[in-house]
Amino acid sequence: MEKEAKSDFGIRPREAMDAAGSIEIVRPKRKKPKLTAFLFSTTVFSSIGMFQCGYSLWIVHSSAAIISEFHNATLKPVKEQPNELKFDDELLAVTTIMFPIGALSGLLLLGFLVDHWGRKGTLFLSNCINIACATLLGLSRSWNSYNVGIFARLLNGMSSGMFSCVVPLYIVEISPPNVRGALHVVSTWFLTMGVLMAQILGLHEALGNREGFPHLMSLVGVIAILNMVLLQFVPESPRFLLIQKGNETEARQALKMLRQKDNVEEEVEEMLLEDLCEKAEKNMNLLKLLCFRELRRHMICTIILMAGSQLTGVHGVYFYAERIYLSLGIGSKYIRFMLLGVNGGLHLVTLLVIFSIDSVGRRFLLLIGIMICSMISILLAVFLELQVKNNPSWAYISTMLVLLFLAAQMVGPAPIPYLLVGELFLQSARGSACMIGGFVNWFSRLFVPLMFIRLEPLIGPYIFLFFWPISIFIFIYIFKMIPETKGRTFVEIQKAMEMRLQKKEHRKRRAKSRAGVNSFH
Template sequence: MGKQASLVDGNEQKPILTFSLVMGVLFSVVGSSFQYGYNIAVVNAPADEVKDFYFGTDCMNATLAISTTNQSEPETCVKIPEKTTYRNNMFAIAVSAFAAAGMVGSLLVGPVVGKFGRRGAFIVNNIISFVAALCLGLGKTANSFALIIVGRVFIGIFAGLATGVVPMYIGEISPKQWRGAIGVLNQLLITIGILVAQLLGLQSMLGTEEKWPILFAFTCVPSVLQLIAIPFMPKSPRYLLIDQGKDTEARNVLVKLRGTENVESEMDEMRAEASAQSADGQLTILQLLRERSVRWQLITVLLMMAAQQLSGINAVFFYSNRIFETAGIPSGNPQDLASVGVGVVNVIMTIVSVGVIEWAGRKALIVWGFGMMIFWCAAMTVVLNMLTMNLTWISYLSIACVIGYIVGFAIGPGPIPWLITAELFRQSARPPAFMVSCLLNWTCNFIIGISFPAIADATGPYVFIIFMFVCIGITAFLAIVMPETKGKTFQEISNLFAKRNSVPVNSGSSTNEGDESAKIPLQSMDHAERV
């Protein structure tokens, strides 16, 4: 850390991986993002065990006695449709409560980070996590399904708050040269959380009739780790200087984060933004919606957030076993292993995204990612329509289609919307922007979670066509409207949208007017204005 940052390209500093930066990024994503992913998938594997405990089985045993031999036929299960529907509907309430509460949590982002700061928000959220784990862990002992629902509500609030606080925090402490790769770590830990939930949910692990309460309560373990690490996690220098006016403390934190005393250019940028915010003040949600200078940033982020969920990704994770069952894959280990395989691919491709995002750029990854999802949604539709041929290899081809779909999602549409939300807005607009965008994301998440089973029943093998059209629409929009933001300061990014928003470029920006890469192409501008 005493090592001085080297200079490249004139005044550009080469980032240094400091202890302070590592602690801040690592434990913010381990303590928060991991839990979000974990609770997306944790209800999938033990679903039947939970329903059997609270609502009994959905079948009656048909036993035919043979008096002459005093033997009987093996017991067979005859499904009771009414009981099956009741069990599924009750469990759907617990599943969807997570997403519904996430909407509430997203609305708390602004107030919590404003009152307690970014780091303090983690402490508040960990308290919520402990309450959730207590309810989920004691639900079986108390024989109370209501306690499971309450636990899912609390962990949903936790996740909604985490989805706003984590990207905001790591975006504000990261050097601009690494902001993309570090931002994708948020999504990487979400995917790892999903995978860990799938692994622990196996019958050979915790997905059993006796151990599923431990599986649910495990969610508090990352919170314990984060609370232990809080003293070593840096405060946000942008929050200290811009929101609290603590210039000296902000500089001291920034020196530790960057590993060098040469931080004046970054301090000057923050001071300029603080000066602008002192005139404009912190924006409310209503002011954000009316603010012309962030209009296209907000449109871009909201459409990305909606498309991320309406593309069907959480339908795959919430109901992966049901999708594989529909495709003819036997229940039990084959389905569980297929789900784990999907989780492994999700993690691997997100790691790939971490490695290439600062080379390929945000726009290329998200546009090509949604484009791949279009293809695989079409392929899945064809495969599901071929199931009537009763060929085993066609059933397993559905796994390949789901994996291809996950690959497309993981390289761009998964991580980039969270990263872009932190990048596109200045300090005064960032908290309300996260509140609005996270609220929309969680609302779409809730819609998919509660409606997918009914939609799948109504549309049959054509359910992925709906998701395909969502991907087509967002791909076209982003290809035309979204600029590239890699390697740029927050002020430079704001200026990328200036012309489209019909506002003057900030003369205090360091954006070079001769740099064509820092502008929205005129062809794209003209096309968007015609639309």
Template sequence: MGTGDKGSFIISVSTSVSGKRSGHDRCQSDPPMSNLLHNLVHYPRLFQLIAVLGFGGSFQYGFQIPVLNSPSPFIKAFINETWLRRHNSPITGGTLTLLWSLIVSVYSIGGLIGALVSGYFIGLYGKRTCQVCNSIFPVVAFVLVACCRIARSFEMILIGRFLFGFNAGLGMNIHAQYLSEIAPKKLRGFTNVTCCIFVTFGKFCGQLVGLSELFGTESLWPYVMSVCAVASLVQLFLLPFLPETPPYLLMEKQDEAGCMKAVQQLWGKGDHREEIEEMKQEKAAMKSIKIMSVLDLLRDRSVRLQIYVMVALMVGMQLCGINAIYFYSNEVFREAGFSDDQIPYIVLGVGVCETLSAVIASFLIDRFGRRGLLLTGYSLMGLALVLLTVSLSLKVWFPWLSYASIALIILFTLLFGVGPAGVTLAICVEIFTQTSRAAALVVVGSLNWMGLYVVGMAFPYIVVGLRQYCFLVFLVCIVLTVIFCFMFLPETKGKSVLEVTEVFRKLKFPRQHVLGRAQNSNNEQIMSTRF
């Protein structure tokens, strides 16, 4: 290679790097949600797919968490009535508690199984086909629950709850992975946060339909799950007409024409060369690597730091205290002087706040970044827990502090929605490549369901032992999560998957990175003297 060739090579490399940087800077400087109406007009099919996926995906998970709270007395009465008819004697308190615990917890068991098998089915059939088939489970589960009184079988409620859990566990993983692959770079953060929006909206709807004015009555409680069935039917009929994800078509199906068609359907007929080029680069980089299983992922040393970050994020979200807040809020509201008839509506108001906070996060995530929202949210949540502990401890001497406790609960919920709840899943899907993302989401789903089960079982005992000081346990978890994320979590805003992978490599091997930079600098100096 002659001197002129070397100069041309350096000029071409520098031009490509500068071009890449300029595109990256454009993405960074572009305020993606400042013109939401423009995006709705420019990406109509993308927003249609987000809505269909949301109602058939994470909405189901959120809806099932609170939906049985209000109708629980009627369900327990039905169990007792069925037991009496079968055995000619009323059910004992211990047996009733056991059966009710099974009805509540079997949802988590079904969810865990659904999360564990999601990677296998996604790899075998693709995300769209799996989600279409998954839409059948809520319909079957609703029919079982709706017919339980006619069949005089509380076992049908158990089976229905298990199927709802399986649907949610499988659907959450498919939904998260689908979202991570359908959006252009400038809308990637917003698109990923919609998963959290549908979770919180599902919780709100679950609280709403359980009220006595709707399905929370003795005659209508078997039909409380009809909302899930309707949402699944909508997805079942509409999703086949919407496109598969472009990365899946290009990297796993080797269908470049199908990928281009899906891109044009989702993003319009504009210039999408940068995103398509990134997909091709990722495809080239992963050409010799097969789709990872969970065991392959856990054994792969190259993504070990990403796994640690993912586990820290999921454990931190489960142990930050949000579930404890929901558990303790009824007692705080009761101590503030609200009656038991009023408390469900106040809790519904808290659910509205959580939904609004998730919507706010969708506007902020592409402007302020994932890392900033996460660290700020956790830090302010920790401060809110300190103040809540103080107010609960001193309310005996200062009764007005009960109202301060209510305000702090609402503030904590808002901070959780804007911070950890809004960005945790987005980060988890953005730090893994196409070959490892499905396996990573299996781990994410498993940690989520196990954490939900453990916290639900252990927290009542923590409350009995520590009372208002129980929140200090979660404060310690928040502090540890903030320290870990500050040290090891990079910003993923505006970066491609390969760029994020390179950042993690530099964090894992900082000395090699410094030596490499020094060597490149020396090479550049030597080459520059040859011109």
């Protein structure tokens, strides 16, 4: 049985956490830090990484024709074979799969990087990788080398995977509890903005053609250079400096910059309390975290949250969306403008979440989003089947269901899991936990579409019925196991999580005792 470590003052972390809960009763009410212009600017500058991630995601998943044209151009001087088309299809598949493989590879390094190089240092490294990717993509055309382009997509995936975790991690740590949710969703808004920008520039009239594709991809490098310049003006995470590096002086300076005031003693005390409560979790890494018994329930929550965000059926909705829009009578040339309009609507939904998440709470938005997605999955299975049976009028209902589904996904399952993973752990374990959560999310992002492509030809739209019970299971698990985190410090969230576990254990013991009494009688 694992022994619980003592602090330097002879206090056990669990006792310190209990003390934190009791102090809450007698301590004067905390003053809520204001959202300063510098804090918001820091959030925006770091969120440019999510913009790059969204930009790259769209190009990988929605520009197959452009990539094929580009490969045809680079292959002409080196390949004159009768089975050219088949080879190009295989080449396109390899190019596409390199992106998620790169993301998974980058995430395997993330835990080490964020705990040794810092959050800001990892942001710099991710931008450097994107600059190298853009340079290689720009040169691949002049070198007539598709191999260079494929390797560049691997690098692009690495940077995107790292950005998808380190940006939310950094924002969660620099934000005060009362605006932490809103600032996190700002990074999601930048992700959707990156997708929108890629959609606009990817139009055939713009850069979505064989000649413009290298410039379309090289633009990622320009954005990365801009991001590196802006990151010069933002501080390192104060929590990383104080708790993991033990540098209280630099942590105070960073806090003063972020809060735009000199008196930051209250937040420093809260960080020192977190440092005291996590003594047993010091020097945490991937293997230690997976084997650490006290955080096992937290890890299960992380895996369910991150996999669940991809198991709502969202990939099936995107798969059917274009053919549903075509069945409305919209010409194939105008579908892209329909997609632009839908993305613009999702921006409005994201703004609504930004202004509501710290008032209505994470749990409510996440649960309502998952519930709506689960119900729409059933309805889509029904109406898509009716539409297949030569009833095109059902396409209007199917379109409304698709729009509602995407809005519900953006309300909860898309932005909130990354936020909750950052909030459920204390400082030393947070980096490794975000790495595991990000790996699960990207693996699900790779596995679920492959599974969908295999099963959809066999069962058609009834595949949505496969996602419904999974969504219901995730809904019940979140409702029972994950506490509300809005407005709470990380120590208070740990206390709330522990209380839920204690209540569950108490119910189990009471049920066993009742069963024993009944068997005795």
